[in-house]
Amino acid sequence: MWQIAFVLLIYLPMVVLIGHYLYHVTMREKTWLDPVMDRIDGVIYKISGVKQNDMTGKQYVLALILSNALMVFIGYIVLRIQSVLFLNPNEITNMEATLSFNTIISFITNTNLQHYSGESGLSYLSQMLVITFLMFTSAATGYAACMAFCRRLVAKKDTLGNFFVDMVRVITRVLLPISFIVSMILVFQGTPQTFKANExxxxxEGKMQDLALGPVASLESIKHVGTNGGGFYGANSTTPFENPTVLTNIIEILSMMILPGACVIAFGLMVAARRKRALIGKQGMVIFAAMGILFLAGLTACYMAEREGNPIISSLGITQELGSMEGKEMRFGIAQSALFTTVTTAFTTGTVNNMHDTLTPIGxxxxxxxxMLNVVFGGKGVGLMNMMMYVLLTIFIACLMIGRTPQFLGKKIEEKEMKLIALCILIHPAIILSFSAIAISTTAGIAGITNPGAHGLSQILYEYASSSANNGSGFEGLADNSTFWNVTTGLAMFFGRYLSIIIQLAIASMLATKLLHSETAGTLKTDNVMFAFMLISIVLMIGALTFLPALALGPITEHLQIRS
Known part of the structure; x- marks a missing residue:
């Protein structure tokens, strides 16, 4: 456990520090990188013809959708013709049509679900021009949407910002500098960064083995910093070339955690500045604490389950002193594997340092x-937006119970907002459960199941939960590279990403145009311990109501079966 505690103790001061920096970047205040980055930004704006004027809500959403659509079109073409392009020393062939569709949707939505093996399915050009490039832009898109949402939510006037400016600033001032530092550490520890062909x-033992090389470190850094998850290799961060040492494992864990947590801190600082109080970010701390408690509860359950081991093996008289080590790296053991598993799914990154398909049922x-919750920090920016839907819902329910007018930051939460909030919360489970139902009722869906019974259902639930949550990890026992799985998971990723963002920005816009009411002694406090526990209760209650029946048929049944 000391390994887990060590990582978390390092994380806490880092997230506060980066949160303050993100606040300055978001609010366009002065940062120490401005002297250099202002010139780079200016060149980008000049070449692309970007005007830095504030956008309306519709203009912001339209800019987000159209820019992403253009990147999808270009990326899809590259994947389809990669065999005739340069930087292809291993002579990789073109990617099949439905797999190309799935891949490009996966990476534009910050999901990075992989139905292919990177070292054998992509040329170096595709790894950089499509995969690595989209890892930057998809992460920046999510962050830009989140900060526009936050600015509009806390502003006393109707203000949103400019999508292109937000995206450029987060890439040049946040993603690129941090990714460069992480890349240097990975190269120092032994991760390849080369254009050489495989050796x-x-x-x-005297046998021959192919070693896949390539520009790995540059992809690996943004993969974690941008909460992306797609690996250069099919084995992802279990392979020593992507994750060579315990040090790189810790660096990758911290890289996944830092920016989603910092977004919450930055939001708290924005609220504190609006209220003209000291920049302690009390509101952000309450939300951060709620997310943190949910995270620690999951981490504890996962660690204890993996540490206990498999009772079937124990019943055979075989001791499991190291815990359930099936599918895990000896370099990392139970503690770092359980921490990595919980972080990559809570922060919706999707990278893995052990095979999730071999986890114990509880793990x-x-x-x-x-x-399924998709609010335990979540991806870069998007997790905070999802949690804010539960914040507003909690306020509405609590105020109804005590007979007060529900309001947040002086803005009343009324019928129209609540309808959109409910719709936004229900979209995620509807996507997961609907597609899962289709999969288990069709021949094409059932054909992908390699482990029938309760675990087979878990494989399906995991695949669509990962797709809708824009996570990207998978129970890799599922045979998912087929037309059915490529198309359905592609649709789940698309709807799970863009429908939520559009609705959330609409809610923030509706609240921004409302009259501002001053807070009184009767106003529900949303920045105290009681509200944090109310928020946790609402999240768990809705999660249980929507997903408990499916979980009971999947991992819970499997857990009971191996103990019967």
Whole structure:
């Protein structure tokens, strides 16, 4: 446990520090990178013809959708013709049509679900021009939408910002600098960064083995910093070339955690500045604490389940001193594997340092439930937006119970907003459960199940929960590279990403145009401990009501079966 505690103790001061920096970037205040980055930004704006005027809500959403659509079109073409392009020393062939559709949707939505193996399915050009590039832009898109949402929510006037300016600023001032530092550490520890072709070497056993090389470190850094998750290799961060040492494992964990948590801190600072109080970010701390408690509960359950081991193996008289080590790296053990599993699904990154399909039923359920909730920090920016829907819902329910007018930051929450909030919350479970129902009722869907019974249902639930939550990890026992799975998960990723963002920005816009009411002694306090526990209760209650029946048929049944 000391390994887990060590990582979390490092994380807390880092997230506060980066949160303050994100606040300055978001509010266009002075940062120490401005002297250099202002010039770079100016060149980008000049070449692209971007005007830095504030946008309306419709203009902001339209700019987000159209820019993403253009990147999808270009990326899809590159994947379809990669065999005839340059930087293809291993002579990789073109990607199949439905797999290309799935891949490009996956990476534009910050999901990074992979139905292919990177080292054998993509050329170096595709790895950089499509995969790595979209890892930057998709993360920046989510963050830009989140900060526009926050600015509009806390502003005393109707203000939103400019999508292109927000996206450029977060790339040049946040993603690029942090990714560069992480890349240097990975290269120092042994991660490849080269354009050389694969090498064939002789092992100590006298056999021949191909070593896949390429520009790995640059992809690996933004993969974690941008909460992306797609690996250069099919084995992802279990392979020593992507995750060579315990140090890189810790760096990758912290990289996943830092920006989603910092977004919450930045939001708290925005609220504090609006209220003209000291920049302590009390509102952000309450939301951060609620997310943190949910995270720690999941982490504890996952660690204890994996540490206990498999009771079937124990019944055979075989001791499991190290815990359930099936599918795990000896380099990392139970503690760092459980921490990595919980972080990658809570922060919706999707990278893995152990095979989730081999987790114990409870360990797998923790990863699955994190994605089903999709509010335990979540991806870069999007997790905060999802949690804010529950914040507004909690305020509305609490105020109804005590006979007060529901309001947040002086803005009344009324019928129209509540309808959109309910719709936004229900979209995620509707996508997961609807597609899962289709999969288990069709021949094409059932064909992908490699482990029938309760675990087979868990594989399906995991695949669509990962897609809708824009996570990207999977129970890799599922045979998912087929037309059915490529198309359905592609649709789940698309709707799970863009429908939520559009509705959330609409809610913030509706609240921004309302009259501002001053807070009184009768106003419900949303920045105290009581509200944090109310928020946790509402999140768990809705999560249980929507997903408990499916979980009971999947991981819970499997858990009971191996103990019967």
């Amino acid at each position: 064939t070497v002789q092992t100590i 797998g359920m923790v990863a699955l439930f994190n994605m």
